[in-house]
Amino acid sequence: MSSSVQRKRIRKDPAARRAEIVATAAAVALAEGLECVTLRRIGEELAVRPGLISHYFPSAEELVAEAFGNAATAELDRLLPAAGAGAEGPEPGTAPARVAPSGTAPHGAGAADAGPLVRLRWFLGRTVGEEYDAISRLWINARHLSRYRPLLRERVARQEAAWRGRLEELIRDGVAAGEFRTADPLGAAVQILVVLDGLGVHVNTVTPARPAAVLRMAHSTAERELGLPADALGHPESTEQSPS
Amino acid sequence: MSSSVQRKRIRKDPAARRAEIVATAAAVALAEGLECVTLRRIGEELAVRPGLISHYFPSAEELVAEAFGNAATAELDRLLPAAGAGAEGPEPGTAPARVAPSGTAPHGAGAADAGPLVRLRWFLGRTVGEEYDAISRLWINARHLSRYRPLLRERVARQEAAWRGRLEELIRDGVAAGEFRTADPLGAAVQILVVLDGLGVHVNTVTPARPAAVLRMAHSTAERELGLPADALGHPESTEQSPS
DNA sequence: TTGCTTATTGGTCGCACACTCAATAGCATC
């Protein structure tokens, strides 16, 4: 009954099909790496011929860049939602397709309507642990591949700017609310991100267990740069549920 | 006179040939990336058939891992020479072939016989600027590729340990000499390296100019962790010759 | 000089990739 391949063509709306392709590519990129985003792979994933993918993306590199941009944007929105971005969502229907946020909705401590300090603590708490590993892997992947792929390089630069901007905005909010104290919100944001990058590069390697001081580097950098008392941002493990 | 290909076989000592292959692979890895280390590419570089390369390296992955290890070791020795490693060199002739250190011999400020503080300042001074970019690129490359290549992953872990150990040793020397003050030399070393990694991941992307505070992050981390006064380690650009 | 070991060649195979393009068939519209 199921031995013959399905020959039935499913003809879809170009915009919807394109969105579907991008979403699939983003998922593959996040889970397996950008080099697995190939015409064949994505075509197979969607039960569609490779030629169709190249119909929507004349060059494969475009798809790869789009996949990265999509995945990174989704993760940024999940980890560091823009202030005031509640459940309503801006411009429903108009927004380009994005990979579905994996499970954990930012409802509660990380919600965009909480205070800057709480939001920052929540963000930093999410940047340690296995949950963040896939994102670290994606960034390393993209940063390396940027060496050879101009289009991807540009997308990486744009995402960098987005993450930097989002964090800077959070810091400005905190300064305005009197929770943070810094003369250079952008500089503080960059420093925190540099430390996060440095902490994240080891995901693909087996690294000896790190002391708490190292695991807390992003936290202590933020505390120092934002004029917060030590431990104001919590400990990496204390924000999470207790390990089984 | 030179139209016909050279058919003359040059038969070399296996050890020498192997060393030659590794050195070439390391150079290609450093200059163009680990994915350019292929049987064909290295064979062409040495005017030799690809089959010969696989004769010495049954799996291509082994060669890639070896190339990385070789390049990284050479760079470590150049940037952070082991204390007491002067011109004599340990066990001459026995050491495996390494890519030739590129020009700048560590004679002077960075020499292994200088004091720990001077050596550290020299090292940090070398980690900013275009000179270090190739090394940053290599590390990102290797860290990403480690995701798919177990042999390389292990080599990366070994190199990480080597860099960490070398820096820790330098710090211990400094503590013993009364120049540094820390209760946890290893922790300090790791923190400095994390910051360096974080600063280095952007080499393949166009990034907006960074403020001095960011460029000095490794310096200030070291000063903080080693109980040094601010600016004790100099400024990134002041250690170098003046730009033209 | 002769012989022998083995470093080196030349060729082949299978695989995965991006890219091209004429032919085909869904599906909305009339």
Next chain:
DNA sequence: GATGCTATTGAGTGTGCGACCAATAAGCAA
């Protein structure tokens, strides 16, 4: 129900890769 647009297929091209192996010749030893 017929028609036309176009999303989708199928088939084929060329490239580069690692791996494999029998044949060959370089250079050392007898």
